[in-house]
Amino acid sequence: MKKNKVIIKLKDVWKTYTMGENKVHALRGLNLEVAEGEFLSIMGPSGSGKSTAMNMIGCLDIPSKGSISLDGTDIASLAESDLAQIRGQRIGFIFQKFNLINTLTAKENIMLPMVFQGYPENKRHEQAERLLRLVDLHDRMDHRPNELSGGQQQRVAIARALAVSPQVILADEPTGNLDSKSGGSVIDFLKKLHKEKGTTIVMVTHDANVAKHADRREYLKDGQIVKKL
Amino acid sequence: MFKDFLNMAIRSLSRRKLRSWLTMIGIFIGIAAVVSLISLGQGMQNAIEEQFFQLGADKLTIQTKGPSFGPPGSNTDLMLMDSDLEVVKRSRGVKIAASRLVEPIRVEFNEKEKFIFVATLPQESKEREMVIEVANVDPSDMIAGRPLKQSDQWKVIMSEDYLEPKFDNKGLQVGDKVKIDGQAVEVVGMYKKTGNPMVDMAFVMNEDPVRELLDLPKKSGLIVAQVTPGIDMALVVENIEKDLRQHRNLKEGKEDFEVESPEDLLDSVSTILNVVTAVLVGIAGISLLVGGIGIMNTMYTSVLERRKEIGILKAIGARNSDVLGIFLVEAGVLGLIGGTIGILLGIAFSKTVEIIATIALGTTLIQASFPWYLILGSLAFSFGVGSLAGTYPAMQASKLPPVEALRQ
Ligand SMILES: Nc1ncnc2c1ncn2[C@@H]1O[C@H](COP(=O)(O)OP(=O)(O)OP(=O)(O)O)[C@@H](O)[C@H]1O
């Protein structure tokens, strides 16, 4: 694989939570680079700071110390509204617990990111229906999340993440709540996306069988990248 | 965008149906109260205005003022006399003027004695016509017997109220003979009651026999005057006041008499109605305030419960202002739906009052009226109360850090 430009760069990133008297260091000087078009998987024990790192790459949080740059922009310097803009335009999140809006239908969930980006209504419908077909849920578009199986919900979540055609997909244990079959189809889907569209994917997982599908694997322990667990 | 937020608001409200309804109760009680009070108040005002202008918009009443416990003009120290009537007749802008005696008198029937006010009708045709108009004893309103004729002497008419047993166990009938101040007088007719107790309780007789009976050759009682068409009522009032002042030798501001025009009466009625309406609307306002606090409480709880949803929205690109908008619209919709139901309830309530009043009380005075500004105003107001109450919780929601919100 040819070496592309670096799109995500974490340099000596610290994240410290203060709980009363105690200080919890979720990240302790994390260094990480992700190239454009790369499929990276991050593994590590529970509490090692994987989700913390993902949230910061996704502009949901800012580091206590160190710098994170996304396509050359240092996110620590951005205001909340700019961060929201980046999240909405460049990042697609996939969570372990699906995180769909329960009151909205599958299709409406997929259209929501486009609402915030001001897509015209017909474009939203068109795109949502195309994505539903892509994840093979076209016949379920008017169903609510609680009327769908876990695997189906995760596919809706993937379609939602793709709605605004983001540069980067961040998947935090996307198969964590799924059986191996639905998990497998989710991974197949991410692989296809990566191969056909060249989307950059960062995926956190506990499962070595899942991680092996990525181009590259990194190991996180106590808030730092380690060679091997 | 707004449309999408509206859709989201309706979805999430309908998911929490019971709570949404409970929250709206405060708003819809408040709005229902405001709508029914204002519509009834407004309707009553319209009806009164209409009545006034039907009968005698061009007529003035002149009577003595000062402490008086009887009906107008019965004060014994201050009297308007024949000479005052002559002055009024000669005043500029007065077309016709007539006196009307309203005197308490002893009435005997069925071995029972009562004091009843007798009101008189002038003997002369034109004057008589004018007084009949203001006195509510229109000949077409007779329900039994016949109207009082100019030539009648010892005859009397009264309202149907007297059909009821007012003299021990007996009421009056056409053909009955009553003794008025010792004189036998025949009941020749009964007119429909007007709803005004002052009018409905009085006996009506011709002027000459009453003057003879009570030996009051020169007293004028109250004076009714009709204004010449085309002349400003206020001007005529001024003229009469000036002339009477001169005649009675009084300084300006020290008048012992009052010239009342229908506008004056209307104004005082309106003022009373407005005060009553304002007080009631104030009470309704408190209910709206409580309703608003209810919405605030519900929205606040909702924000706490939906931290995760807020986190998701932010993760997929919602700006703080979007989150604020979503929650504000939701609160506004709570208010708006509450308001709509309130308006419907208010309309139903005041229509019911109108129907009951018409059927049971026989008065057409209570009419519900729904001007467009009342409906639109209530809708805008309830949306406003909702979003205002939602402002603080919505701001809280918009400021939640996305990670914090997502961690739930
Ligand atoms: N908001 C917070 N307040 C306090 N401590 C936190 C907070 N968020 C994370 N932590 C702590 O930071 C550390 C890393 O948490 P993180 O969620 O990143 O772990 P993780 O690697 O994703 O674990 P898991 O595999 O269980 O999801 C943990 O010790 C956690 O308790």
Ligand SMILES: [Mg+2]
């Ligand atoms: Mg985690």
